[in-house]
Amino acid sequence: MRVLLTTWGSRGDVEPLVGLAVALRGLGAEARVCAPPDEEFVALLARAGVELVPLGPAVRSVVAGTRPPTVEDAFRLARELVATRFETLTAAAEGCDALLATGLMPAGARDVAERLGIHYVLACFHTLGLPSRHFPPGRRPGRQSPREETDNRVLWEQDAQRVNALYGEALNGQRAAVGLPPVDNVRDHVLTDRPWLAADPTLCPARGMTDLDVVQTGAWILPDERPLPAALEAFLAAGAPPVYVGLGSMAAHVSKDIARVAIEASRARGRRVVLARGWAGLAPIDDAEDCLVVGEVNQQALFRRVAAVVHHGGAGTTTTAGRAGAPQVVVPRIADQPYWAARVSELGIGAAHDGPTPTLDSLSAALATALTPETRARTSAVAAAIRPDGATVAAKLLLDEVRNPPPRRPTSPRA
Template identity: 65%
Template sequence: MLSTYGSRGDVEPLVGLAVRLRELGAEVRVCAPPDEDFAQRLAGVGVPLVPVGPSARALTKAAPPASSLPERGAALIADVFAAVPPAAEGCDVLVATGPMPAAAGALSVAEKLGIPSVSVTFQQLTLPSPHHPPLAYAGRPFPPDVTDNRVLWELDAQSIDALFGEALNTSRASAGLPPVTGVRDYVFGDRPWLATDPVLDPWQEPADLDVVQTGAWTLPDERPLPDELAAFLDAGEPPVYVGFGSMPLHTSTDAAHVVVEAVRAQGRRVLLSRGWADLALTDDHDDCFAVGEVNHQALFGRVAAVVHHGGAGTTTTATLSGTPQVVVPQSVDQPYWASRVAELGIGAAHDGPTPTLESLSAALGAALTPETRDRAKAVAGKVRTDGAMVAAKLLFDTVGQEWPPPSA
């Protein structure tokens, strides 16, 4: 059982892991939001989706206030306790990912069923470490005068307990489980997994946790590009791709105009991804083309640069393509990925979430240099592509089974 809740970036890695597990002879189920694109993606690789909670896309676009976070966390925990137990019956191991309340609920279900479990994160900033501070929850900023990372991590633990502790222990009590005294420590345990690439996202030792870094859970995507998109690519010089994935971008109309004009200012054509923000072209000139869901692996290698929000999955895919990036971070871990792109010299980090014509033009100018392109191609060759198989084999080891099983 692979359990998560969130956007495409939370679900897509589980697709890669599920495929590798099936290649080793395992039966796999994925518990994820009921969004149609998630169900179709999983159905495409022959893995059933067990729906949990409301639509992630609808929740993201609604942008609920930070003050409702405890209530949303409580609802998510309750949803997990309702959906996961019947689906996890008979499973040998449970993998829990996603936001803290979803992971805590899934791990509690595994505890109730008496099956081994593994906690996984797709970015290291949620893992306690003396080398970096925690991410602050919306509406709960850390005191500005506190700079010691260990103190900040103590405050983080207190914040998580305040937000989700009561709801988690209420659901645990209803399932006959004892209360937990520290939600974050319960979720991560002593040996969490970090499913990121060590070149793009190096984990630093020493740290308080025995982290297992598997590499990113990617999967070769063999889907062809749509004919109209392929024709646009063939009709001229490589365009600049612009897309913000699952980010709502509430100023989407202005954002589309800004990015189109900034790319044109570089003398480049524009390829605009609609995404969850439903971005749309602002005119009908033939130097622009809008796309929906497409194969990023096939696409990114054919563009001049990738302008994106800095999600872990998009950053990894763009890095693997060897194409320069401009990261316009919106929230959460995205500023971190922007900084990593800049530090590696494979692109530019935009300062802040709202691009202007001037700021995005400057970032594109830096990313489109020959030096950046050469560096992006060099780093691409160092990124691992076997992370999902590494994790799949580790899961078989966790439950003490051979891979493939003798009966497979």
């Protein structure tokens, strides 16, 4: 059996698909991944022995320029991704039995599957993009809802309109070109009425969060057996566990002052620092020996040996730190990051920083919470509850659904 997996987004969108591809391979299926051609993603898939089919522009070329992306950039990217999905996925899905899509609104993926007559699944790594009576939608580029509007039902309807404005014309133009009828609601068409949630239920419970029939598989974790670099091993052995500070691949426009604040806040708590350079290009603030800068390393191994993890609040980093039993300080900026920060605080496994711009005092206070014995004990308990087999669960389910597809409500064509 052959499966095509596709995404466009940060490492937190790509690595889970590689974990799923490896799990599918373990069950005898052939899986390939369509993903952005960033160098680190190419290396990631090569390390796992998974075929990469380049999809769209490199993420770093979009988010790590001299300025943050504008609304106009978002609309241009939306059109580009729809077109490239129709072209690239159609070729890559030849001979495949299923297509699973995730990442930035994968408009075009379901349509390719529909055209080819193969099984389609939409997966997500949190519930925030799923329509809900319990919370409003997140922000998207386009016309924003009035501030006085508080009815979640209305807000989600307006969210659907924003998705249509971003993707509708391009998607329906491509559908018409291959003989498919237009769709009215692009968002709900992409999501389907039965999306998958690739997140651990301890960290991200799905029950009651949406009216959709969500299938929660658990997080898709790619095992990492790489040794830590020799310099990092020596640094860890030279003293008490340090604080890890990393802001992820989407943090290209954070203030470089975050490095100074994080290092000084850690020092104020008597801790050394492992500073991840990342796309933000973080660097040490002096020549002191209590700070080591690292590139991309095995976080699964490293997080088991640190005192706390200060990060941006991506789903992948939150899950990795949670599994490792490492207390967390989340400094959220965009998208799902405030949600993960809130969950870390609610679970008692760390602290949620109030806002994206920490000061020495605010980050030091958050670290004080994360470094208590009580937080450490709670993180150990939560770590024991996080399941490691989500990718295998999803792989088995996907293969079962290809053989016996579940019923779906059809998409309503435009009147």
